[in-house]
Amino acid sequence: MIQDKLYDVLVVGGGNAALCAAVTARERGASVILCEHAPRGLRGGNSRHTRNLRCAHDEPTDVLTESYGEDEYIKDLLRVTGGITNERLARMTIRESKFVTPWMYENGVRFQPSLGGTLSLSRTNAFFLGGGKALVNAYYARAEQLGVDIHYDTEVLSLDIQDGFFSGAEVDSRGFGARVRAKSLIVAAGGFQGNIEWLKEAWGPAAENFLIRGTPYNRGRMLRQLLDNGADPIGDPTQCHAVAIDARAPKFDGGIVTRLDCVPFSVVVNQACERFYDEGEDVWPKRYAIWGRLVAQQPGQIAYAIIDSKALDLFMPSVFPPVEAGTIEDLAGKLGLDAAKLRGTIDGFSGALRPGSFDSTKLDDCRTEGLDPPKTHWARAIDTPPFYAYPLRPGVTFTYLGVRVDEKARVQMGDGKPAANMLAAGEVMAGNILGKGYLAGTGMTIGTVFGRLAGEEAARYVNA
Secondary structure (H helix, E strand, C coil), X not given: CCCCCEEEEEEECCCHHHHHHHHHHHHCCCCEEEECCCCHHHCXXXXXXXXXXXXXXXXXXXXXXXXXXXHHHHHHHHXXXXXXXXXXXXXXXXXXXXXHHHHHHXXXXXEECCCCCCCCCCCCEEEEXXXXXXXXXXHHHHHHHHCCEEECCEEEEEEEEECCEEEEXXXXXXXXXXXXXXXXXXXXXXXXXXXXXXXHHXXXXXXXXXXXXXXXXXXCHHHHXXXXXXXXXXXXXXXXXXXXXXXXXXXXXXXXXXXXXXXXXXXXXXXXXXXXXXXXXXXHHHCHHHHHHHHHCCHHXXXXXXXXXXCCCCCCCCCCCCEEECCHHHHHHHHCCCHHHHHHHHHHHHHCEXXXXXXXXXXXXXXXXXXXXXXXXXXXXXXXXXXXXXEEEEEXXXXXXXXXXXXXXXXXXXXXXXXXXXXXXXXXXXXXXXXXXXXXXXXXXXXXXXHHHHHHHHHHHHHC
């Protein structure tokens, strides 16, 4: 039962950003209530499906190898976003990322060496021991220890906002209506990817074929409330973190095990058996998040990654087994594709190969010549049976349309001024930094940095 009292801080959301905000505000003496839409068993939003976050560091640490400086980090980010980012906020996030792992450790999070396969990131990304669910559990245990008032199965329905000032919220808690009064608000309730109708407003009917990798509870209600109450929007509603996932995954909540990392070592074709993009453009952590969008642009929003037995052990497999056949023609039949067309595409690809030294761990010199689109790295003939295929669908992780914030995580209003007592963290404001594209682990970095900033600012405001 929600208490009838005036809290210092209302945190809306229950994932990484929300928990970082709640813990930080409580550590600074603020009374905090956290409302998580999901039931306890599904708490944590998309964070429970994560594995790591990207951290800048000037020398090796107990969880990161070598070094990864601010300049290299920002260069990587600018490349994947095409420069569509608030560089001031991006650099601030990167600088703050140097200090997050000790804080996380103090709050119960533990780390492990990076995983192998095509997303081996030992130099750039800190991996959570037990994955995102263990991280979420650690933060909830810490929040409970500190006295954060946590309510599951509690959806915030509406926000009371007048002239950029928040005073309370109407909620549905386990089927009972209630009002939460608070001196400040932190919205960390994710994007709108769980709302297929909203996705269709941006993508049209194609969105019906999208699979949602994470929680179905991110429906964008709080984002809509903020925008309807004058918050300054940022981002393109069609831009999102969308990866190519196994087409056999469930509509919601399939998580990271449905992602397919075979693309760099494959030939990817659409329903017409035509290639449509360079599968070997760059190392996979810098390109995996463009493939959901690429597949979304194909007929029927489906594609197929074709490999042979040489490539089968080079990547982390999907939770689903590949489709297998002894010949390309038989493989086409199992996929419902035109056998002659698929054979022609594979033969044309093989005929365009140029000799090189294959190396799955770095950008090698195995490429095609005279082929459009080219394959610029890891290009090898698909010629060693058995042959395998994975069907691909767009798997949306989170959307980039959000609210503009400043360096203190304060929501910016349409008049160009920050809201008096409203802050945002995580996916709901990630579009400030991620205008398009994605860099592995950056979402968790944004959520951690801005969650802590929001908690600090909310506590500062109520203690002023």
